[in-house]
Amino acid sequence: MRRSDIVGDSPHPRGRARAAVVLGLATLLGLACRPDDPPADKPVPPASPASTLTVYRFARVVTAPHQVVEGGAVVVDGKRFHGVLAAGEALPAGAQLVDYTRYTAIPGLIDAHTHITFCWDPAWGERAPHDPFQIAQSKEELEPLVAVNARTLLSLGVTTIRDLGSDNMLDLETGRRIEAGELVGPRIFGAGDGVWSSRLAPKESNRPGQADGPEQIAATVRREIEAGVHVVKLWASTGSDDDLTGERTYSYEEIKAAVDVAHARGIPVAVHDTLGVVTDDVVRAGADSVEHPRHLSPETLAAMRERGVAYVPTIHHNHYYRDNIERFGFSPDKHAAFDAFIADNVATARAAHAAGVSIVMGSDAVYTAFDQSTRELDVFVRDVGMTPMEALATATTNAAKLLRVDDQLGAIRPAYLADFVVIDGDLSQIEHIHNVVAVVKEGAVVFEKSAAGK
Known part of the structure; x- marks a missing residue:
């Protein structure tokens, strides 16, 4: 969703010029055709229009x-x-x-990292699927659940989301239906399928968006933009669900290829990096945000601040997984692993906050977690050390700036x-x-x- 896409009620300058010409002609014609009869002594004033x-x-x-x-x-x-x-x-x-x-x-609040189309109905089985991209349900089965997720987000005060990965562009389709009034939900800045490396295979092997090497990545980004994405999502490391690793999957040259193509077309780029091993290259390549990273050095944080790269920690998301280990069928020993991951994530967020990095709220909500989406703000205050107003900024002014709509959203002005x-x-x-x-x-x-x- 580009900035121009949410300013639909502003007339085009060419239209304004044409309107001015028509008005000028109408005025001249009115003067030329005015009757010579004098006006009435007490003209009746026109009725005042009702206030809008x-x-x-x-x-x-x-x-x-x-x-x-x-x-x-x-x-x-x-x-x-x-x-x-x-x-x-x-x-x-x-x-x-x-x-x-x-x-x-x-x-209105902005959740800058969601997966609104990653749904799960307990009627499908007692356990949620391990991998949201592998859900076998049809679009017809998913759509009612997506609609519920959208309404749930609104009930929390979330009026805008940045959706960072969906199957077969369903997030873009959902966003268009919301704009058309067919569904009730937040406006969606969608990333469509996203771009990911074959190094993530076989887990992700049947999804669209796979690309390796700068040329193939550039072509895939162009295709995503032509499909209507509002942000390009790049998976530059492993790590998802109970996989808490963060091994590199993209080189600097591959990340730079994606950023250059997207930025040339006015589209921001979000990069997944769970361990922080790729973040230096993400910053150097000029991406707009990095999602989930841990163990960021003071030098990296300083570079992020200097270059305006936003940090989206998604801390509460891992609380959700840890608290539902049995429901997801994860190994019981993952409790300790999730606790360590969360501790690292909090420590990184505290350091980023102290360094003045722009932190943006993202829930990374999936499955049954949408009613917890704004709990990330609690984490920011309780664990990271923000004031409530600083936490509010992560979901309003900071997020609007990241989405490049800070002249339209994020404040009451x-x-x-x-x-x-x-x-x-x-x-x-x-x-x-x-x-x-x-x-x-x-x-x-x-x-x-x-x-x-x-």
């Missing part, structure tokens, strides 16, 4: 991390924010009023898309972010707690 504004009144409005308007109100005009009113400021005449004065407004979450409580405690009362996406209420029967 809606005002939501709050106890406080968090317009962006560290920016709070106590007693403020959010003004929405159609799909976009019109503005934010200070406490006691006059309301626009004729605007519709919505009273949320018990609650807090925060910007005039002309931004009207995505916001109504929560019960303030952000003195990060746990309050889970007390979702309602969610508004592009000016429309897409979730209400009472309507959900909760």
Whole structure:
């Protein structure tokens, strides 16, 4: 989803010029054809049009991390924010009023690492599949579950996701259906099939997206972009599910080939590297984000900060696997391995935070974990040492910048898309972010707690 794709209500400059010409002609024609009769002594003024504004009144409005308007109100005009009113400021005449004065407004949240099409229905068996890419179910069987995942994300306040890997471009198809109003869900910046090496075979051998060598990788990236991906996902190391390794699968030259082709077409690149052995090359190649890495050196973190490479830790994802070892059929000895992995991941995130690296929230949600997607924010505060406002930034302003839509999303500001979450409580405690009362996406209420029967 390129920036232009979410600005559909802005007229093209050529269209504006044409409209100006038509208006000018109409004005001239009106003057030329004006009757000579004098106007009536007391002309009747035209009826005032009904206001298109809606005002939501709050106890406080968090317009962006560290920016709070106590007693403020959010003004929405159609799909976009019109503005934010200070406490006691006059309301626009004729605007519709919505009273949320018990609650807090925060910007719509962005989950920058999901797999919304990796589904599992317990009716398929008592155990979840080991590998999400190997699910044998048809698209017709998956689609209802994908729709449930989408609604679940909205119920948490997630109005935008970056989906980093799907079977047969199902994430792109789902995103198009959401945009068309056929499904209710977050907007999707999808990566389609992603690009991966034969070094991951045989586990991934029947999936599209396999490419080896700079030329083949470049061709595959071009094909993915032509299919409509909004981000290129590159698996540059092993490591997934109960495989906690991180062996290199792509060279610097291969990573650089993918980055160069994608960036030439305005598409960002996310790179999977679970152990951190590839991250130096990821940074040097100019990728936009690195997913999951551990054991990053101070020099690597400094380079990430300097070059603006975002870090997506996905820590809580591994809590989910560790807590469901039996459900996934993993070996019981994996408990200790997951604990060590999580400890390394937390230590790396703490170092990255201290070094000033841009950290972005990504749940890496799969299967039955979508209702836990924003729990990564708890980890950031409890284990990494962030303040609640710093954690909020990872899912708003930092994430919007990574997606290259920070002039449209991630804050409550005039002309931004009207995505916001109504929560019960303030952000003195990060746990309050889970007390979702309602969610508004592009000016429309897409979730209400009472309507959900909760």
